[in-house]
Amino acid sequence: MRDSLTSIGIDIGTTSTCLVVSRLTTARLGGVHALASVEITGREVLYRSPVIFTPLMDEARLDGDAIFAWVREQLRRANLTWGSIDSGAVIITGESARRENARAVVERLSGDAGRFVVATAGPQLEAILAGRGSGAAALSREQNLRVLNLDVGGGTTNGALFVGGEVEATVCAHVGGRLVRVDPDTARITGVSPPARRAAEILGVRIEPGQPANPEALWTLCTGMAEALHELIGGRAESELARALAIGPPPPSPVRADVVTFSGGTGRELYAAAERRSLKEVTRYGDIGPMLADALRLGPTCRAFALREPPETVYATVIGAGMEVLELSGSTIFLHAEGLLPLHNVPMVRPPNLDPLAPAEAIAASVRRGLAWFETGGDGPDQPVAVAFPGLPHPRFEQVRNLAAGLAEGVRPLVERGLPVIVVLQENIGNVLGHSLAALLPPGHPVICVDQIRTQSGDYLDIGAPLYGGIVVPVVVKSLVFHS
Known part of the structure; x- marks a missing residue:
């Protein structure tokens, strides 16, 4: 079909x-x-x-x-x-x-x-989406290359290294073309975001709203940001500027790439010129995006790795969102959740040391320890939490029954608060486990058991409305939601 x-x-x-x-x-x-x-x-x-x-x-x-x-x-x-x-x-x-x-x-x-x-999307997820949507992930898979995609937007640069189509590392920084805004008619600075203000202070240049745009001061800022970004790509945050601009820790080891590609609005500008542009050309969008693009093109990252233009630049993230972020669950799912779907931003926990072949009491204890991470008042979680683990390949019936018994006891804090029981598995045993689990819970209690989904603790889950008569559901697994 x-x-x-x-x-x-x-x-x-x-x-x-x-x-x-x-x-x-x-x-x-x-x-x-x-x-x-x-x-x-x-x-x-x-x-x-x-x-x-x-x-x-x-x-x-x-x-x-x-x-x-x-x-x-x-x-x-x-x-x-x-x-x-x-x-x-x-x-x-x-x-x-x-x-x-x-x-x-x-x-x-x-x-x-x-x-x-x-x-x-937080910056790490945005990096992955942009890398998939730009075509960098496919390039790494089809040509057997290590491809670093840097998605340079207005406020941040989010990078992802793809090897064989899979993400090996991410790097994110407050490096963006809209961090300083300039009136294109008067060439006066109209706004400076806090990361740019701090960077200018470290670099010893004055960039303030209301003053005329000084091309050399702005160039110092842009080249400084390009160098700090390359330092983070190298797995280091030794300079004060790199530490100030970093979002999260740098990669644990230097990124080794054959090719670097750029996406995003500022990334697109990197391919639009070969020489450094004049102030009038730079400020036509009301910001320093084209100048930052020039600094990146002439900077250390493009000297270290071969530069290529990806199939998509400005639409990379949205194509990654609409075409690449969506997965379909396995077709052996269990849904006993009338009117509950879609669900959004459900935190997931992988219970510590959960062995699906352990006695039911040990499974229950592991699940309870994981759910305790989400307690706010000592009475159990106050929001739905999905319990995630690989599952069992080709299990025997008594193994499924034992696993269901342990889960049923372990998720009691959710049941007592009237929250749905959501189980996310890698192996395709969602239907049989869901039936066994539902039989051990109060009659009618909502149970969702989806399979063939890879997750880790700290991920969040969205589950869409069922498709194809309820045999699959669309799923998004994401690493960060809103950041402060």
């Missing part, structure tokens, strides 16, 4: 917002028996919106009404309605994720869409 899903990706970034509509071709493999699987076999972009400046009410708030109206207009242009969208993702990134109403805007968008799987 072959079918397709219509997926939408919306990227609300520091500087710009864009939308992509994609067709995901799916195929049901293995016939019509219970173990048939549904897999995504093809991806095609149907519609790309214009790229607009992210609508703001002020420096602290997104203009939600303007964003909603713009999204509806793009759907009209694509000859779509909310009802014709099967799934997709809203990605809110960079400085936009710091706006005080960011969560409310994303939740309203996902509520309007209904079937959305919402992926609000």
